[in-house]
Amino acid sequence: MNEGAPVRTQAPAASAGTIDLRSSPGRRASVLAPLDVPGAEVPADHARARPAALPEVAEIDLVRHYTMLSQQNYGVDTGPYPLGSCTMKYNPKVAETVAAFPGFQRAHPLQPDSTVQGTLEMLWRLERALCEITGMARATLQPPAGACGEMTGLLIMRAFHEDQGSARTRVLIPDSAHGTNPASVRLAGFEAVGVPSDERGLVDVGALRELVDERVAGLMLTNPNTLGLFEERIEEIAAMLHAVGALVYYDGANLNAIMGKVRPGDMGFDIVHINTHKTFATPHGGGGPGAGPVGVAEHLVDYLPAPIVARDHDGAFRWDRDRPRSIGRLHGFNGNMAVLVRAYAYVFGHGGDGLTEVSELAALNANYLAALMVPDFPLAYPGSPPMHEFVATGQALKKETGIKVTDIAKRVIDLGYHPSTVYFPLVVEEAMMVEPTETESKQTLDGMAEAFRRAAGEAHIDPDLLREAPVTTPVRRLDEARAARQLKLRWGAGATPD
Amino acid sequence: MLATIGRGSVGELFEQIPSAVRLDRPLAIADGVSEMELVADLQGLAGRNRSADDLVCFAGGGAYDHYVPSVVWALAARSEFYTSYTPYQPELSQGVLQVLFEYQSMICELTGLEVSNASLYDGATALVEAVHMAMRPDRTRVLVSAGVDRRALDALRTAGRGAGYTPEVFEGEAAVGGDVAAVVVQHPNVYGVLEPARERFAEAHAAGAMAIQIFDPLSLGVLAPPGELGADIAVGEGQVLGNHLNYGGPYLGILAARLADVRRLPGRIVGETVDVEGRPGFVLTLQAREQHIRRDKANSNICTNQTLMAIAAAIYMAWLGPQGLAELGRHCVSKAAYAAASLASIPGVTPVFPGQPCFKEFAVRLPRPAAEVIESMVGEGFLAGVAQPQAGNDVLVVAVTERRSRDEIDAFAAALRRVVAA
Numbered sequence: 001m002n003e004g005a006p007v008r009t010q011a012p013a014a015s016a017g018t019i020d021l022r023s024s025p026g027r028r029a030s031v032l033a034p035l036d037v038p039g040a041e042v043p044a045d046h047a048r049a050r051p052a053a054l055p056e057v058a059e060i061d062l063v064r065h066y067t068m069l070s071q072q073n074y075g076v077d078t079g080p081y082p083l084g085s086c087t088m089k090y091n092p093k094v095a096e097t098v099a100a101f102p103g104f105q106r107a108h109p110l111q112p113d114s115t116v117q118g119t120l121e122m123l124w125r126l127e128r129a130l131c132e133i134t135g136m137a138r139a140t141l142q143p144p145a146g147a148c149g150e151m152t153g154l155l156i157m158r159a160f161h162e163d164q165g166s167a168r169t170r171v172l173i174p175d176s177a178h179g180t181n182p183a184s185v186r187l188a189g190f191e192a193v194g195v196p197s198d199e200r201g202l203v204d205v206g207a208l209r210e211l212v213d214e215r216v217a218g219l220m221l222t223n224p225n226t227l228g229l230f231e232e233r234i235e236e237i238a239a240m241l242h243a244v245g246a247l248v249y250y251d252g253a254n255l256n257a258i259m260g261k262v263r264p265g266d267m268g269f270d271i272v273h274i275n276t277h278k279t280f281a282t283p284h285g286g287g288g289p290g291a292g293p294v295g296v297a298e299h300l301v302d303y304l305p306a307p308i309v310a311r312d313h314d315g316a317f318r319w320d321r322d323r324p325r326s327i328g329r330l331h332g333f334n335g336n337m338a339v340l341v342r343a344y345a346y347v348f349g350h351g352g353d354g355l356t357e358v359s360e361l362a363a364l365n366a367n368y369l370a371a372l373m374v375p376d377f378p379l380a381y382p383g384s385p386p387m388h389e390f391v392a393t394g395q396a397l398k399k400e401t402g403i404k405v406t407d408i409a410k411r412v413i414d415l416g417y418h419p420s421t422v423y424f425p426l427v428v429e430e431a432m433m434v435e436p437t438e439t440e441s442k443q444t445l446d447g448m449a450e451a452f453r454r455a456a457g458e459a460h461i462d463p464d465l466l467r468e469a470p471v472t473t474p475v476r477r478l479d480e481a482r483a484a485r486q487l488k489l490r491w492g493a494g495a496t497p498d
Numbered sequence: 499m500l501a502t503i504g505r506g507s508v509g510e511l512f513e514q515i516p517s518a519v520r521l522d523r524p525l526a527i528a529d530g531v532s533e534m535e536l537v538a539d540l541q542g543l544a545g546r547n548r549s550a551d552d553l554v555c556f557a558g559g560g561a562y563d564h565y566v567p568s569v570v571w572a573l574a575a576r577s578e579f580y581t582s583y584t585p586y587q588p589e590l591s592q593g594v595l596q597v598l599f600e601y602q603s604m605i606c607e608l609t610g611l612e613v614s615n616a617s618l619y620d621g622a623t624a625l626v627e628a629v630h631m632a633m634r635p636d637r638t639r640v641l642v643s644a645g646v647d648r649r650a651l652d653a654l655r656t657a658g659r660g661a662g663y664t665p666e667v668f669e670g671e672a673a674v675g676g677d678v679a680a681v682v683v684q685h686p687n688v689y690g691v692l693e694p695a696r697e698r699f700a701e702a703h704a705a706g707a708m709a710i711q712i713f714d715p716l717s718l719g720v721l722a723p724p725g726e727l728g729a730d731i732a733v734g735e736g737q738v739l740g741n742h743l744n745y746g747g748p749y750l751g752i753l754a755a756r757l758a759d760v761r762r763l764p765g766r767i768v769g770e771t772v773d774v775e776g777r778p779g780f781v782l783t784l785q786a787r788e789q790h791i792r793r794d795k796a797n798s799n800i801c802t803n804q805t806l807m808a809i810a811a812a813i814y815m816a817w818l819g820p821q822g823l824a825e826l827g828r829h830c831v832s833k834a835a836y837a838a839a840s841l842a843s844i845p846g847v848t849p850v851f852p853g854q855p856c857f858k859e860f861a862v863r864l865p866r867p868a869a870e871v872i873e874s875m876v877g878e879g880f881l882a883g884v885a886q887p888q889a890g891n892d893v894l895v896v897a898v899t900e901r902r903s904r905d906e907i908d909a910f911a912a913a914l915r916r917v918v919a920a
Contacts, residue, residue: 018599019816020600029822030822030825030826032825035833036904037907041831046692046721048719052608054820055819062573069596069597073579073590074590075577077581078578094533096575097537098540103543103549104544104547106549106550106742107548107549108555108743108881109561112873115549118547119543144623144748145800145802179791184799188661192794230515258515261521267519283580284582284583286598287585287802289748289806305656330657332560332622332623332747333749334745337744337747338744345536345540348527351528352524354529356525363508363511370503385514475588476589476773477589483771484783487769488771489770490612490614491600493612
């Protein structure tokens with residue numbers, strides 16, 4: 001059992017209903033200052049006829065309700081969260097302290113540059129550090145998440161080729177890639193073409209060679225790849241793409257594995273996006289916000305989204321908006337600033353030496369946990385050593401016991417842990433993708449491994465225990481098919497049969 | 499641990515990296531520092547900023563200094579919400595899932611529409627997603643009202659470069675042809691003016707196009723909701739719902755639509771269902787729309803979103819309640835009207851749209867470039883508003899939220915009088 005997580009002997013009560021059920025007509029939490037100017041109304045033809053049916057509750061109702069809901073949720077602060085590909089590391093609290101400084105938190109995005117010199121200098125230093133980590137020349141901090149960073153990089157790719165007078169239509173993506181890659185490629189106006197993996201889980205270089213021609217705008221690659229394995233032939237791959245005038249794009253989803261060890265720029269990548277919420281600090285907040293800065297090599301700097309931070313000769317910082325070859329804007333303002341402050345705190349708190357150690361510990365923890373788990377869940381690609389995460393498979397266990405990895409995951413919940421990612425990447429059957437991150441201790445890793453081992457053992461002797469899990473949670477397994485068939489997406493409305 | 503994995507050193511774990519590309523020197527980033535040194539560094543940086551904390555804020559343009567009540571972040575920052583991830587394991591995530599379901603419900607109540615997703619990045623990116631929802635193979639033109647915020651329009655132009663459309667800006671009536679996918683109207687518009695949105699949306703529908711409204715969530719206590727005006731999709735900037743200014747982000751992209759279009763909605767959606775014992779519970783639903791299933795056929799590439807901001811927004815909306823929402827709207831209308839009248843009495847300052855009803859922003863023409871006046875007003879202790887150069891470099895748009903007192907408005911008018919006379 002996980003010592004750090006709340007261990008429940010019986011299921012807590014399910015939710016006492018949604019907040020609207022706590023309503024009482026006329027009750028309210030909000031009190032405004034008295035209106036101290038003459039009252040004015042909007043013209044009748046613009047006016048709202050019926051009030052919006054928001055909940056009518058007092059502050060104490062709010063506090064009890066949302067505190068109760070928070071207690072029905074699991075976070076990294078509750079216990080380990082080994083979701084492969086998501087990088088759920090512990091985030092130091094100091095990042096929260098500094099992001100809440102009024103000079104950052106209360107700054108308006110359209111203030112004159114002269115009044116936000118502190119923020120602009122922070123962004124400038126962060127950009128320099130990101131470029132040092134990735135080996136890029138300049139970076140935009142505007143994209144609010146990795147997927148938007150991908151879009152940014154692909155539009156840069158498009159603009160670059162258009163300027164070369166070359167109409168390219170295809171972007172190559174390994175078959176193990178995250179779904180955002182193909183989705184971004186299509187939205188950027190390209191055709192996504194899959195590149196198969198070889199028997200070691202790496203890019204099939206022979207198959208890639210067949211696909212590389214002058215129709216190709218670029219290749220998107222994660223390295224270590226989505227299976228957690230390092231693409232050893234990266235130089236050859238990059239050279240192959242460059243030889244036909246195509247660009248090589250680095251998806252930074254796994255940058256946390258290689259900081260201080262190898263840089264995308266030195267591997268031959270032209271464009272890099274960084275998921276600051278994975279690589280550095282941001283507490284994820286139930287699925288966001290993040291930030292997805294994009295770095296580029298020298299020949300692509302002109303295409304970066306405008307504006308970017310510039311430093312004048314007198315040392316003053318400003319937004320450089322006059323960038324005629326820029327692809328334009330991808331966000332309403334200049335990015336998820338409060339997330340970038342946290343990234344700064346993480347980068348400069350750890351320092352260059354600390355960031356290198358982060359990658360070392362991430363690899364050590366993943367390899368250690370893998371060693372403990374492989375007797376029950378063999379690696380999907382045992383021919384290549386994993387780096388910061390590993391993909392195991394429950395295929396053999398399923399064949400022997402009929403127990404699926406989803407059952408293992410649910411049983412691990414009852415044993416006090418958040419399970420790993422399951423059924424991703426799609427190219428591995430009964431996939432379990434495990435990323436312990438650098439922040440977990442040996443004791444925690446031992447505990448996690450014990451939970452997986454115990455669940456695997458139970459699959460042989462008491463499979464129903466797994467099929468019925470979880471039983472310690474506020475609700476047990478939920479009927480997802482029904483949720484999609486009989487849509488109920490808001491209170492008040494009945495379910496809509498599909 | 500090394501013995502367990504059969505390695506002699508941690509360095510061996512990186513041996514598969516070809517030596518030719520390995521970094522053979524330490525990162526050129528200073529060594530790590532203690533927490534107290536880091537705090538001092540960032541305190542220094544933050545201290546070099548001015549902000550709405552020490553300047554009286556009349557700036558708007560998509561980001562507003564509304565009051566954020568203590569209860570919002572006292573609850574949203576609870577670590578079980580704060581440090582969780584996308585609720586892939588619903589049994590461990592009922593808290594976040596239920597708050598998102600409540601968020602979706604309240605956005606529907608607010609907008610008069612039938613479905614809402616669980617958040618997008620911000621208002622500008624929500625507009626892009628709405629336009630992509632409206633696109634059809636035979637309808638690829640997008641008509642955008644001249645009153646739409648130029649940053650949102652820029653974001654749409656950027657996205658159009660990839661997706662193969664160029665937004666067309668129209669003034670007055672929209673000439674909607676059979677090849678138009680969507681007509682976009684911002685109401686209240688970028689100058690604060692109330693638009694004849696009903697007419698524009700009727701024109702869109704007559705030609706079979708979708709009507710998209712960019713709305714201000716806090717206007718909907720006093721203004722008719724998008725669903726009633728005929729909007730098929732409503733998008734808005736949710737920063738105003740309990741989120742801090744944060745120099746532009748993270749904010750909250752709101753997107754609500756009609757039930758008929760639910761399968762074209764971008765991003766996460768939470769649905770209610772039951773568990774094996776028949777108890778109600780919540781899950782992510784209609785996931786077949788999303789990139790992780792549909793890959794290159796997906797309508798949107800969004801994965802990481804702004805859930806935390808949606809959690810704050812849900813708590814804030816419940817804090818407001820129907821009466822608070824209506825009262826807050828009336829305060830904005832009244833204070834903006836008072837401020838507009840005060841500024842109009844300054845020699846050389848004239849309303850850009852005289853006699854036009856506004857919500858919380860209004861536009862004035864100044865005798866000097868707006869950017870210069872804004873700089874000078876900092877010296878007087880004010881963020882005076884935002885420039886809107888597309889309407890002329892002398893145009894200043896002033897925002898007045900419920901936070902601004904009569905004394906502050908009077909002091910603002912007096913300072914502006916001095917500055918434009920100088």
